[in-house]
Amino acid sequence: MCESSEVRRDPYRFSRYAKTLARGGIVAVFNSLRMRPVYLEQRAFKEIQPLLAEGVYEDCSAWQNHARAFELLKDAKVIISRAHDDDAVLNRARNCVTHPFPHLFYLVVTDKCNMGCHYCFVRCDRPAGYQEVTMTQDTARAALDFYSREIHGGGTDEFNSEKQIIFYGGEPLLNFSVIEFAAKYCKELQSTNALPSDTRLSLVTNGTLLTMTMASFFKEFGMSVGISIDGDRIITDANRPLHSGESSYDRIVRAITLCQNVGLDVGLSVTVTPSGLDREDAILEEILRLNVRALGFNILMGDNRRIPEEFHAKAAQFLLKFFKVVFCSSSIFFLFASFSFLLTPVTLLHLLGPLPPR
Numbered sequence: 001m002c003e004s005s006e007v008r009r010d011p012y013r014f015s016r017y018a019k020t021l022a023r024g025g026i027v028a029v030f031n032s033l034r035m036r037p038v039y040l041e042q043r044a045f046k047e048i049q050p051l052l053a054e055g056v057y058e059d060c061s062a063w064q065n066h067a068r069a070f071e072l073l074k075d076a077k078v079i080i081s082r083a084h085d086d087d088a089v090l091n092r093a094r095n096c097v098t099h100p101f102p103h104l105f106y107l108v109v110t111d112k113c114n115m116g117c118h119y120c121f122v123r124c125d126r127p128a129g130y131q132e133v134t135m136t137q138d139t140a141r142a143a144l145d146f147y148s149r150e151i152h153g154g155g156t157d158e159f160n161s162e163k164q165i166i167f168y169g170g171e172p173l174l175n176f177s178v179i180e181f182a183a184k185y186c187k188e189l190q191s192t193n194a195l196p197s198d199t200r201l202s203l204v205t206n207g208t209l210l211t212m213t214m215a216s217f218f219k220e221f222g223m224s225v226g227i228s229i230d231g232d233r234i235i236t237d238a239n240r241p242l243h244s245g246e247s248s249y250d251r252i253v254r255a256i257t258l259c260q261n262v263g264l265d266v267g268l269s270v271t272v273t274p275s276g277l278d279r280e281d282a283i284l285e286e287i288l289r290l291n292v293r294a295l296g297f298n299i300l301m302g303d304n305r306r307i308p309e310e311f312h313a314k315a316a317q318f319l320l321k322f323f324k325v326v327f328c329s330s331s332i333f334f335l336f337a338s339f340s341f342l343l344t345p346v347t348l349l350h351l352l353g354p355l356p357p358r
Helices: 042-052 063-066 067-075 083-098 121-125 137-152 158-160 172-191 212-220 232-237 249-261 279-288 311-330
Strands: 018-023 024-029 038-041 104-108 164-168 200-205 222-229 265-272 294-301 332-342
Touching: 024 042, 024 200, 024 311, 038 042, 038 067, 042 067, 063 067, 104 137, 104 265, 137 158, 164 172, 172 200, 172 212, 212 249, 222 249, 222 294, 232 279, 249 265, 265 279, 265 311, 279 311, 294 311
Parallel strands: 104 164, 164 200, 200 222, 222 265, 265 294, 294 332
Antiparallel strands: 018 024, 024 038
16 A cells, blocks of 8 residues: 555445456456456456455556556446445446436437348347338437436436447448437437437448448547457458448448548447358458557357357457456457347347447
């Protein structure tokens, strides 16, 4: 513990809900009530573990020597300086169970799509005779008004907590006019305190329809964009062809570049498939080459007759390998993993990061 005569708040120590899981030289440290892991190299974790066991102040040299790790652990509530910080996390977890609160809001602006992805859970789940629909401006307005009413019912703390509105599909850019309308309406709601001022707007897209006009609009409205790509040209075109059967790869890469050129916060959504794991080095190289700041993995699941028995173990090894490379390069800062189902609805398990998978 650092010594000082200054008046301070209490030193930081591990939360009583702090847990760890070590694999392959990486330690996942997380608060079991929040499930937002912080990934640290085992060597770094061994250095800070005894410091936290004794207690460490924010202004001492020990904190400064490991400032990035301590700030991440602090933000994830893995380390706390006061006992009632743990009580606050526990009470919030209890409230989420007994009174679920909508921090995340999806606007599915259309279920139409211009691509023919082989693993698409939306297409596989549709009943015979299903008619595709597109959201209108009136529906978007009504949905956002509904969300505003819902978040106002949880009290001041819940209203001011982090909120995210995600434009989703289908391929949402097929209905760009409604995205435009909804983004502008969100600003109106924020100006009257009907939505928190820091509500984040995000878009999940296949990228093939993105234009400079669209990218500039998203930048103007502070939106983050997640673009789906499964790796290099070979695996992306195999998994994610256009409806016409044509290549989608060049259009997707162009969209990523457009977003980066206008200064957008852009991330990738990568679906891990059995065929993709045969090219895991090419996938890893492509993702690092694209130099994005956010990344999501979707691990394919579903009918065992269509997925080899050994696939999930191999996919887990691939993710561990990727995490090691990322932490060595420090080029990607937000990571999350999720699971996409074949023939069943998608289930999202967000481990870390701002962008959802598709």
